[in-house]
Each structure stands twice: as structure tokens, then as C-alpha cells.
Amino acid sequence: MAIARIRSRLSTGGPAQPPSPMPNSRPTRNDPSFNNYVDKLKNIPEFDTTDDSNRPPIAEVEYKLIKAKDKNSIQQMMESAAKFGMFRVSGHGISPEELNAAFTEADFIFGLLAERWSRDGDREEFAWSRSAMAVAERRRDVKNDENFLKFRSKMDNIANKLEAIAKDMAQAIGTNGGKQPRKKIKENETRMVLFKHNNSSLQPHTPRSSQTPRSLDGNRRDNATFALSIHIPTEQGEFRLISEEGPVSFRTIPNTIVITVGEQMEEWSYGEFRSAFGEINIEPDIQDEKGAFSIELKCSPSCLNDVVDKHDSISITDQIIFVVIVAIVYKLFSYMLS
Template identity: 30%
Template sequence: MPIARCNSQIPVPLPSPVPTGRGSRSAANEIFSEFLEKTLQLPELTLPGPQLPPAPAEVDLWSLPRASANLLLRSAKEFGAFRIRCHGISGNELGTVADEAERVFRDSEHDVVERDGVGAEMISCVRSNKGALEFTAHKNLGDETHRNFWVHMGNVASRMDSIVEQVTLALQKDSKSEEFKERIQETESMICLCRYPHDNAPKQNEGVSDKKNDSLKDHALRFYLPLEHCIFYIQTERGPLSFDAGPENIVVTVGKQLEEWSRGVFKCVPGEMIFMPSIQGSDASFSIELTCSTSLNLNQSLKVSEKIISLTDQILIVFSLAFLCKFLYFIFS
């Protein structure tokens, strides 16, 4: 019987081709292409933006004391300061005050008081007590030369007094202390015209001395309205901090009294404006500053002891004198 032999020459079918990823019919085409797209595509890189130093918050006046109260409170607690924009004091008012300021200082030598440690001079202009405004430097009210100045200064003072009221309401928002609310409501305000001679600029850059700290912190709040752009400097617990300031913003700093009334919730900081000499070659820069303090401290610090006449009465006196002068001129001409 024949033995069956195994023929090694019998052809064996070849394996199916391995997909190479070439061609649109390849099984690996879609998967491999997706893999390549993911691995070869560089991730999108963005450069970090400039890291701006922290600064006190800017609060819109129209949103006080409700919408922006929390922002104001956080800034007062963290920095001891905040800024108010859209304050509603027109550029024309401030421009008139700035144009007349040098002459007012020159003609009011007896009303000028030097501020210790700041290198500035000031004239106490308007005092506010529970909404009643009174001029305190009325020597030149009847002078036709400065009539414009005092009229515009009265308008600015009235507006700033309204701002103080809104700020104090915002500061009371999260306070449960009746003593704190009572004390802050009993404060009075003094609005001053301040002159900063440019020859004192190098001294200002040296920083805030201990003597200056004491003189600047003897109040509850201080409102700064520079009549030109400057660098505002404050000394916080974390170190010195500076930022731009100008007529478009009112800078408010917390004083020692407010820190004590709030038991350290609001931080007291000294503030300072650093003006640079302008290209016009003026000898000094000017600002309007409001000090909010208790009645006793306000009288002692600003040395106001003379009898004062209400703001409304004094404005009427100005216009009456002007009318009288014109009437007499008409009669005798």
C-alpha cells in the first residue's frame, strides 16, 4: 500500500498585508493621522501680563453707599485708603480755584498755617458741622479780586461735604458697634486750600518721618483732591505704596481716630502727595484737602477760634457788596 507523502512544495496562502498608514483606504489612516495631529501640534503659549503693584480701590461715587460699599470697606481694611472717581466736582470749578490760589496765598498772609513735617502751607477755608457750612477765612470775601475764588470754593466745599456723608454711611455698613456709628456721626470737617512749594520736593521723596506720622494721623479721615497730577504715597503695614493721583480722583486715607473707633478693623496710614515742578515754571502746586475729625481735635489742630459766619450769609454779603459798589459807581459817575 503506497505511503502518502507530505509535499513541502504545496503553496501556503500569504498573510494579509499589514496596514502601513498609506493611502486613503488604509485602516490605520484616520487613527494615525489623528495621532500625528495631536503630537505634532504645539500648545498655545501666552506671555504673562505685567504684574501691577496693588493699589487702593477706585469707587464710583454714584454707586455709594450701597453697590460699592463692600469694595470701599475691603480697601480701607487692607490699605487704609481708597479712591473716589466720578466725584462730580467740575473741572471749571477746580480750574478757577487753581488759577486764583497763588494770589489768595499771597494776599492772605495772616491766614496761612504751616503743616508740620509736610512742607506745605494751608488756609482753612470752609468748616462743616452737621451739614452747616461756614467760611473760616473770610478776610478777603469783600474783595472784588477774590470774589470768584470764594464762590467756587464754596461750591467745591458743598460737594465735598456731601461726599463725606456718603463715605461715612458706607463705613458704617458692616459695623455692629453703636459706639462706632455714634462717633463717626459726631465728626466735623475742615476744608483747606493747601500749597506745596516745589523747592520742598526733594524732602518729600525722603519718606514719611515719625513726626509727620503723628501730625497726619490725628484725625478720622482725610480727603485729598490734588489740583494737578502727582504721585500719592502711603505707608502701609506691608511697606510703602505709591500710585498716580489727579483732579479726577479724591484719595481718602484712614486716620488714627477711625482705627481706634473700629478697634483696628480699619488701618491708619499717613498719606503724602509728591508734586513735580511743571514746565510752566510755577513755584508751587495746590490741593484741596478735607480733614474729618472730632470737634475738639479739629479746633486744636487747625487753630480755629474766631467767630464765623454761615456760608450762605457770606456769599450773600459778597453779592451785596458787589451790587452796592456798582450802584454807587452808577450814582456818582
């Protein structure tokens, strides 16, 4: 393409002409020096752009349409979960302001509950669950701390909203899967990981463990204990899907959450939906000392087991029909034998 543009500009008399390697001469297309210049253009590398032109067609569905049982949206979501192990949900109702407000006490909490905090390169991680917060609240230095109580209340609220979204997604998948066989899952306690992202230029050069096979295996084991994972940032970032075929990344924003399928759902569906796992990376502005945050919530919606129970049980209508058929057959046989 670059060669074609050069030739086009020359033929139309455009201003962008290559500099002449010969002083006081005008290059022509028959000039050997010009041909050498054009040949060099063939070796100019193609640079990757920041757009998502190479991103696979991962479905993005409206939350309100899923709740309204829109068949087209549900079908897109299920196809994306089957092919990529993930889909995106927009219009989920959690505003960036609410997310940022939930982290107003985060810096303090990261230091207060140090045993649940860790660093991974330019990212800090904080493990959250309701049972862990209940245990922490019994500590003498925590239970009466106003910042902790605010933090716990805000995180409970965020977790409740994300769990409700996960339940609606799982319900839609479960009730629209026909009569395909399903397998019960273990209903594990919901768990969140809070990530604080710092500008990499301000941090020591510590490699991110997510780039190593060891961490990949660890993520895979953790992924096996949940059915769905929900990912949401406080500002624009990059979601990196980690797979055996190689990483796939695309931009993500607070108004759109990313949902990945866990191994529990893959087993629940007998392989109809593939499991996947990934993470959000954010590079905050170097002047932003507070950094940016993201959340990953992992859960096992109980409604998936309700679908199994429904498929395994015989409805009252089916039972009545069965009794009627047996009665008719019995009367026919009795009539023929009489």
C-alpha cells in the same frame, strides 16, 4: 532674563551681538571673553519702572454705584478700608476745570492771609475752614476784597461737594456693617489744606518735612481728630501712603479721589477699619510758573453717630414683638397655674 535674550539672539543669528574684545575675531559661546561678557550682565541692576505693578490692590469704586447701594462696590470699599485704610472713588463729579477755577485767586489769597500760609520744601500750604474764613472776612483789608469773596465762594462749593462724598461713603460703610458694635465720634469742624506744588528745580533745596519722623508723628496726631480724609489734585500726581511698614505710592488723577481712614473711624469701628494717612506729590512742568494744586479735606460725618444711635436703640417693631412674647408667656403660665 538678559542672559537668555543674549543666548536666544546668538542662536537665531540676530543682529544684537556683544562687541568682540578681540580685534578681527567673531565671538563664540565657547570663547572665554564672551563668557566674561555674559557674566558681567549678571551685575546689571534692575531699574524701577513708573508703572503701578507693585501697588497693593486698593479698591477703586464708582461713586454712582455707592450711591445706588451696589453691594459689590460697597463690599470692595469696606474690604480695602479694613486692609489698607484707604480706597479710591471715581466719577465723583468734580471736574479738573472746576478745581483749577477754584484756584484762580489762590496766589493772591496765599499772600493776603499770610498767617495761614506756610512752606514745606517745594510745596506751599494754606489752612482753610469755614470759621477761619469768617474771621478773616471781618478784617478791614479783606472783607470788601473781590478776589477774597470769589475765593471763599469757590472753596465753600468745593468743600460742600467733598463733604457730600464723604457723607455718602460713611453712610454706606455704616449701614452695611451689620450689628457690630460702634462707638460715637466727636463731630469736629471740617478742615481743608490747600497745597500749591512748585517744580523742585526752581526752589531752594529745602527737605520736605514729611520725610521726617517728627512730621510723621504730627500727621498721626492730626489724623486722630477726623474720621475721613479726601485727597484730590488738579493734575496727575503721586499719592504716597505713609505707614509703619514703609511708604507705598501710586499715580492719582483729578478724576479719582483718594479717601483715607482716620483714627476716629478706626475707634468708631473698634479696629475693624485701620487708619492711614498720606499725601499727594505733584511735580509740575518747569515752564508752569503757576504750579499745580491739590486739596486734602478732613471731616467727621455725623451719620457715623446716627448709626451708633440706631444700633443702641430698640426699634418699635422689636418692642412690639417683645411685648407680644411677654404676653404669650404670661398667658401660658396663667393657664398652667389655673
